[in-house]
Amino acid sequence: MLSPRTPSSVFVARRRALAERSPTPALLAAGLPPARQYRANTYPFRAKSHFLYLVGEHIPGAALLVTRDRQILFVEPEADGDALWHGPRPSFEELRAAHAVDEVRALADVDAVLRDLGAPVATLPTEDARSAAWLSARLVRVIPASSGDKLEAGSPDEALAEAMIGLRLRHDEAAIEQLRAAGQASARAHLAGMRATRPGGTEAEVAGVMIGSLRREGFEDAYGPIVTIHGEVLHNEHHHGTLAAGDLLLADVGGETPEGFAGDITRTWPVSGTFSPTQRAIYDVVLAAQRAAVAKVRPGVRYREVHETAKRIIVEGLCHLGIFRGEPSGLLERGAAAIFFPHGIGHLIGLDVHDMEDLGDRAGYAPGRTRSKAFGDCYLRLDRDLEPGMAVTIEPGFYQVPAILRDARYVGAVGDDLRRDVLARYADVRGIRIEDDVLCTDGEPEVLTSLVPKDASEVEAAMRS
Amino acid sequence: MLSPRTPSSVFVARRRALAERSPTPALLAAGLPPARQYRANTYPFRAKSHFLYLVGEHIPGAALLVTRDRQILFVEPEADGDALWHGPRPSFEELRAAHAVDEVRALADVDAVLRDLGAPVATLPTEDARSAAWLSARLVRVIPASSGDKLEAGSPDEALAEAMIGLRLRHDEAAIEQLRAAGQASARAHLAGMRATRPGGTEAEVAGVMIGSLRREGFEDAYGPIVTIHGEVLHNEHHHGTLAAGDLLLADVGGETPEGFAGDITRTWPVSGTFSPTQRAIYDVVLAAQRAAVAKVRPGVRYREVHETAKRIIVEGLCHLGIFRGEPSGLLERGAAAIFFPHGIGHLIGLDVHDMEDLGDRAGYAPGRTRSKAFGDCYLRLDRDLEPGMAVTIEPGFYQVPAILRDARYVGAVGDDLRRDVLARYADVRGIRIEDDVLCTDGEPEVLTSLVPKDASEVEAAMRS
Known part of the structure; x- marks a missing residue:
């Protein structure tokens, strides 16, 4: 144990x-x-x-x-x-x-x-x-x-x-020890999953290796594991797919300590062992958003700001790649971020993977704060000012969701500034998410799940190890 | 898949x-x-x-x-x-x-x-x-x-x-195909578990390997896996123990096909890779009972008779080892079998591991038949005449359960014919069970779980493989 x-x-x-x-x-x-x-x-x-x-x-x-x-x-x-x-x-x-x-x-x-x-x-x-x-x-x-x-x-x-x-809300030292253990066991499961990935293999095979890794250490699943080549299907708990060399595999898997504390990690890696240039370009946008959002986890920072930071960096990155045309600030106002990143930047984590979600938004939303009505932002599960001892996930993503991309309610305001001809070149990126568990401290944020690499080159190296 | x-x-x-x-x-x-x-x-x-x-x-x-x-x-x-x-x-x-x-x-x-x-x-x-x-x-x-x-x-x-x-009750050809698949996947999980066992390892490690093996093939657990060095605790779903060289490890683990059909296998193997002479002696008694019971799975045979066959062979075997003194038939009448084998020889298996147990004894007991009042026999879950297409488990065992061995209600009738001085030599056998899933056919019974060895020497060989 x-x-x-x-x-x-x-x-x-x-x-x-x-x-x-x-x-x-x-x-x-x-x-x-x-x-x-x-x-x-x-x-x-x-x-x-x-x-x-x-x-x-x-x-x-x-x-x-x-x-x-x-x-x-x-x-x-x-x-x-x-x-x-x-x-x-x-x-x-x-x-x-x-x-x-x-x-x-x-x-x-x-x-x-x-x-x-x-x-x-x-x-x-x-x-x-x-x-x-x-x-x-x-x-x-x-x-x-x-x-x-x-x-x-x-x-x-x-x-x-x-x-x-x-x-x-604010974890005591013993709870933090539990979260560290959960984060580390979850990270080892991801490393095992990376190593077990091969073209011609199956999602079930990788999921089995990851779940087995958790169980071997005495950890249960903290939630239904997502291991899929269809990362764009956000709630995808089936493991029916076969892995092809050009696919990205998205794994959102976390373990739970015997005392019940959760880990929650997402990594996305190339089945072939090497990101294609287009995959890597988008991956690096998501990673930049993730790193910037992690860096914002400091006392007094409103979590909604962390969310906005990630949105901004994603839209800027997509402008840089030519997928969006125009000024990021205007695009953000027109709802551009949610087209590719339609969920919140994260949530509380503790004994529940969405900590205290049994109490509704009472835990996640500070008194007087309520959910946004805007698509994307409405899924933000946390809007408190961060305090030392709070643990949160940071999990931006990029997804090409057909039901969003073809629906004027979501893309209409951005119009032709979403350059579909450019986007078409990134068809081999269906879904990417990068997620860590982060503890707010008096100083630097502590990444509880840092055992598993997220830099693209380090992910490739871990797959070979 | x-x-x-x-x-x-x-x-x-x-x-x-x-x-x-x-x-x-x-x-x-x-x-x-x-x-x-x-x-x-x-x-x-x-x-x-x-x-x-x-x-x-x-x-x-x-x-x-x-x-x-x-x-x-x-x-x-x-x-x-x-x-x-x-x-x-x-x-x-x-x-x-x-x-x-x-x-x-x-x-x-x-x-x-x-x-x-x-x-x-x-x-x-x-x-x-x-x-x-x-x-x-x-x-x-x-x-x-x-x-x-x-x-x-x-x-x-x-x-x-x-x-x-x-x-x-009588499986159609498609259901039998499902049961074969469940039996084989469960067997592969057991082989993986045998290979992963080592002194100094943990129950959780072996359980994790077995569960991982099932998940990798797209199978769920059919029931809570038992992987324990305390086989004498019959309902033991914790995996907290550490494996020592002299221990036997009892694993009762089965997978479920994506369509829901169950496998259910128990094997017991020596952590060191080699049964001690005392472990092997008892193991061979249980194995003889299991083989004889499997052979009885034929149309028209009453399942209670299969149970009685196993009881008889266990008592005869224990007489032979000197643990019981006297005539097996008299000992059986005095409840000797249930002292070491306090449960039923098995149950229906199908979409449920105890098939149709949601309907109580209605499925397991033929009209007019009811549970015995005798300790041990009262836990028999099935008392029908076997028919082609029925699938059952066959799972005799030997356990030294302190709560039985010290309770006059269970051992009183046997008295000194239970030779505790001889039994003391078998202290390294806490619990052994050997279980297969068996299909009743028009002819020879079909063992659905035969991929995993049960002969003691073959088990030892599988651990080395």
């Missing part, structure tokens, strides 16, 4: 900090593994992130109660026969010591404990229907199995959500 | 056969991918097996209506912007042609179509809460998100379940 283990004192500190920030006690459910087909064949269990943040272990069905003066972990007690199938389980006392909580109790005791508290208890929404039903019964009110941006204004749940965001 | 593609004519034939066997029309949901954390980060989508049996493709949210004269596939229509993120999607007409259904319609049309039918419509239970809610709304009755052994006697749903079991 190459991932560090967070000491229990860190979880104690996080739970205390939460108790101080939340006006009411909080009950958080770990969740249950969903069935794949029938009940006994489940997907791998992954506890909910708020629970993981405070406990650090995937305990199916467990719940944590945090009050100002007590931290109680509720678990399913060992049933008769459990030891037979699952081996010996730690006793409540062993669990109490390992997690440094005040008490470990049977799940069935929750109701009595809540009754004794006699105070309103807050919780956070969950996507897991069984957990939502369980929480609803415990708290005697409807906890919907749905997205958390619908929290009632002024409610204890909303206050708890804000308290949790206040903690998780 | 090394897995064959089932032609649409097969699905047409299956749908027609279902329509003939079900007294009412049937509406089956494909299901939706469950959220891992927040809604946009899901587990890989895997359609429900009944839907896959009739359609062969994982189409999230889709539903199939089968009536005597029409087969209609309902799908979510392309939303504005879909092409942007997901690439171009096939038109309804393309889908209709690809799946050879009579019509493809928008999901929103289901209610109108059902109204026009004017007849009761049957469905099958699902574990997916969102699908259950959707089906409940369509059929205007409660479809529980729960285990399917609770079907109301005499109901259309029960008749549909029986019709489906009637079809899926």
Whole structure:
């Protein structure tokens, strides 16, 4: 296991900090593994992130109660026969010591404990229907199995959500160690993928090598891996394609530490081992945008500015190549960037690859800020002023998406200043994205995923290594 | 992709056969991918097996209506912007042609179509809460998100379940091709795992190589992979252990074809590359039981007899080694087999690794047969008379489970005839299981997973290869 283990004192500190920030006690459910087909064949269990943040272990069905003066972990007690199938389980006392909580109790005791508290208890929404039903019964009110941006204004749940965001936005040292481990394991997976790429091979082959690399180190996927020669299909989780020498392969693959922290890397490399001149020209535009955006990750910088920086450099680069005609500033105003870069520059990363997206835009958008209505910008998931301890992805791209390029709603304002005759020369560039995970510090940004090269020549060298 | 593609004519034939066997029309949901954390980060989508049996493709949210004269596939229509993120999607007409259904319609049309039918419509239970809610709304009755052994006697749903079991119990030629592909890919994963095993390595390393092998060929896991030096913990899906030279590694890993059919193989190999004499002695007992049980897979043989055969050979073998004292027949009557082999000899395999377990024991147990109350035998998942086209696993084992060996409920009846002094010499055998997937044919059983060796010397040779 190459991932560090967070000491229990860190979880104690996080739970205390939460108790101080939340006006009411909080009950958080770990969740249950969903069935794949029938009940006994489940997907791998992954506890909910708020629970993981405070406990650090995937305990199916467990719940944590945090009050100002007590931290109680509720678990399913060992049933008769459990030891037979699952081996010996730690006793409540062993669990109490390992997690440094005040008490470990049977799940069935929750109701009595809540009754004794006699105070309103807050919780956070969950996507897991069984957990939502369980929480609803415990708290005697409807906890919907749905997205958390619908929290009632002024409610204890909303206050708890804000308290949790206040903690998780700026990672503590232990969380940063986890993110480093996730970034490095993800980087090794990319190196393995680069080396396994060959003309005549398959997307599945490269994806298998990358997933295998993560699993060998004890990491799960942080999200559905994208490994595709059709980088222009942004949400492409199929691996059905065969690799031809002229293709670029786009891999967006990240691992998750055993404690649940995510890595998220995209690299794009030439199947042949060498970028064509046209591929390299566009690649270098995206890379310049990526480097400039990474350099902007500093305290006080508004993340939207990072996004705008990348857009500007992409449009300037495409002007330089002759794909756009005219002044970059005017082109940007007319929506030129989104034609080739139709998504946001990145997002928060932490225990979730889109950190705290279960709480809607509440985590990503500072109070008073809302999503832009403009195509492209409307997909920006983060618009806060950066602070030390925040971790974000930086992932500009260039894609030739037919559904954009033929739609006047997206290209109309740019008109003939999009020079399609020039663009036609770049037909061998369907999609490029370059993505790193970046920690905002007091000084220089720390790139958590720097183990894997991104300079075009270094990528080519890594493929040969 | 090394897995064959089932032609649409097969699905047409299956749908027609279902329509003939079900007294009412049937509406089956494909299901939706469950959220891992927040809604946009899901587990890989895997359609429900009944839907896959009739359609062969994982189409999230889709539903199939089968009536005597029409087969209609309902799908979510392309939303504005879909092409942007997901690439171009096939038109309804393309889908209709690809799946050879009579019509493809928008999901929103289901209610109108059902109204026009004017007849009761049957469905099958699902574990997916969102699908259950959707089906409940369509059929205007409660479809529980729960285990399917609770079907109301005499109901259309029960008749549909029986019709489906009637079809899926005996695999057609296309299903057998899928099972062969799953068996072979799973076997290659085991060979890769054997080669990757080394003292000082980790369970995760071997598991990663095996999972990577499956993914590289385009196969998913059919179930949570077990790769452990603690084979005596039967449900052990953690891969935290480090491999020492004296350990046996037990790997229960199987892949699933892109169309959803499962492979399920267990092999147990010595980390050092060579079985110790004690390990080999027990291994050979389990292997003899496995070979004898495989040989019994013939038409007309009751599966319980296959189970009894394995039990007998294990007890005879342990008598021979001196671990049991006395006559095997008397020991068997006193429950000796379950002390070391506490589970069933196997189960149906098909689209589910425990095929049709979503319908409870209805699929596994012939009408009038029920589970034994005896420890060990009570876990037998299948008690039908075998027929050509049935596929089953054959997976005897030997485990030293502390929770069994110290519990008078399990060992009391055998008393001192369990010779613990002799058993102590076999301390380096914690758990061994040997499992193949076997097709019942008109003649010799066909072992679908024979690519991976099981003879002890051949296993050792494979590790060196």
